Amino acid sequence: MPTSKKQSSSLQEKPGISSPEITNIAAINQIKNKRRKQPSSQELIKGILEGNRTSLSRAITLIESTNPEHAAKANEIVNGCLAHANKSVRIGITGVPGVGKSTFIEVFGKFLTALNKKVAVLAVDPSSSLSHGSILGDKTRMEELVKDENAFIRPSASGDTLGGVARKTRETIILCEAAGFDTIIIETVGVGQSETAVHSMVDFFLLLKISGAGDELQGIKRGIMEMADAIVINKADGDNIKKANLAKLEFNRALHLFPAKKSAWTPKVSTCSAITKDGISDIWKTISDYFEMTNESGFFQEKRKEQNQFWLMETINEQLKSNFYNQPEIILQLEENKKAVQNDEMSPFAAAQELLKLYFK
Template sequence: MSRKKHSALSEKEGVKQPEFLSKKSAAFIKKRRQQTQEPEALVTEILKGNITALSQAITLIESTQPDHLQKANKIIMGCLPHSRKSVRVGITGIPGVGKSTFIEALGMQLINDNKKVAVLAVDPSSSVSKGSILGDKTRMESLVKSNKAFIRPSASGNSLGGVARKTRESIILCEAAGFDTILIETVGVGQSETAVHGMVDFFLLLKIAGAGDELQGIKRGIMEMADAIVINKADGDNITRAKNAKVDFSRALHLYPPKTSGWVPTVSLCSALENTGIKELWLTIEAFVQKTKISGHFESNRIDQNKQWLKQTIEDRITRNFYKRSEIKAELSKQIQLIEAGETTPFAAADYLLSL
């Protein structure tokens, strides 16, 4: 696959033009590529599996320009009837657990199994570093080169809601483009994992033994969301520690209530570096999909997730609109001060603000 198809990732290095093109021709091509195609044409191309069209459409989704958003909505509606056919896997873990190497290994495993893999990310913090997550392509060298893979860094944006929405809509487009496995990466800090958990079928928590990882960094509640805990870097001197960690996590998971899916979370070891445990993990995910499709949970979970997104989007928006009002802005901090001083209750303060 040519570099062109991944131009969205090339922010740091820029797009190198082939030398045999005149400057004029290069400018012409550049301009043509910058022109956005019409929604209908993009949908047709996406359904053919055209990755350039897919990239362009996702760029429209990520844009904040009103006319882009309108086009994006048309594309999403055009792709919607052709979506929902993939397995969506969320992958989380704090920085340092080897997420990129793991995704590379898992992705190549899937491609060798003749699957088409899209890798997306949710990382609101990347708005600062413009796509820090998945930015380090050197760790996903083989996956980047494969024409059966599509890698897209996290959308930028200030709010998690906005970033998550863009990723969720991108899933629809990737599915319409024929990607049958969607891997969604997030860092295990902040609230982005809850958002990712709400858009995937299977949620995977990547860990490493030792390094204080058990005791810090991972947000409360994440372990309970996991369908699988995978202890990475189970290689070399690390194997014994990894095995001990496996026992600890298995024990801990036993203390949790059963999941509504009926699935019993697994704990396994892997080494993304030595490519061990990856195939077994995928078999586990396939077993999960088979089991939950038979029980009906797979479909009902997706419907529940959609309803949850509807609810969440409505509530985020009306709340944001409320706090944006100038009279609320003026009075909110005063009421908070009164609360801190013990001169009013939160309920009386709320009543007052709601009466404005």
């Protein structure tokens, strides 16, 4: 019978169940060794800087983990990679479902790797915790790119708030850059708040559209068109070409009406077909022109600095709110005060002051 010594692993036997003194020392040691093999932060940083994809993937998994130990390790890795990051162009691509984002990114990505670019494709999709990774979740939709050794595809981190997904994506960008990827594509779906988050982490923002009947801008969330550095009308092939050209005209007219951008860049409208590949090289030309111009003017670096500041403050502000709104007594009192405000018994400001007094007491 085994002694009553504390069980530290289910690999060891349970008391009360008869078994030999030692089940299988060799097997236990083998498993223990494998467990021990979890690479250290330093090993992962080294691997990433050497361009090792397994190290990169493992580190991203740590970033995505909700385990606090993993979070600490992920922090070390991100901070260790920072000095080697930033040498890339970051391109955001958005568009409502149905515009052909995956197919476009597949073709555009292949075009870039043929130019010897190293391309990482990431996604921001806070809804993916519900839809189980609707964006990039099905890697088979990019079956050519996924096999390309100069491309790295990672689905959206899931099971989280937009703030959480955004943080994870931002940190993943840093690791990808440290691993030598020079072109980072961030995909997002054009419905919701996620475009604003993506806009705040990329250098260039591309809005993908298709031509449709009537109002060309239906279905785009307010403000997204104003964010775009380029609008590309996809599926401009076959019978669609004429409609696509008309849409191009209409978008050009609309963009002309917007106030000038801080970058001094005039957004470009073009058509393309992911099937015939027409217009793909023009898009890269537009993006290259943008980078040349903003590098020369200093706007490129300026914007990255601003984005860093933005995320620093944004993280703080989100945490402050999260701490407040998760206090049990605040949750209760907020419900009551909301009702009092709706019934005109209390002004919104008086209601807020009461809650703040409760929180800071």
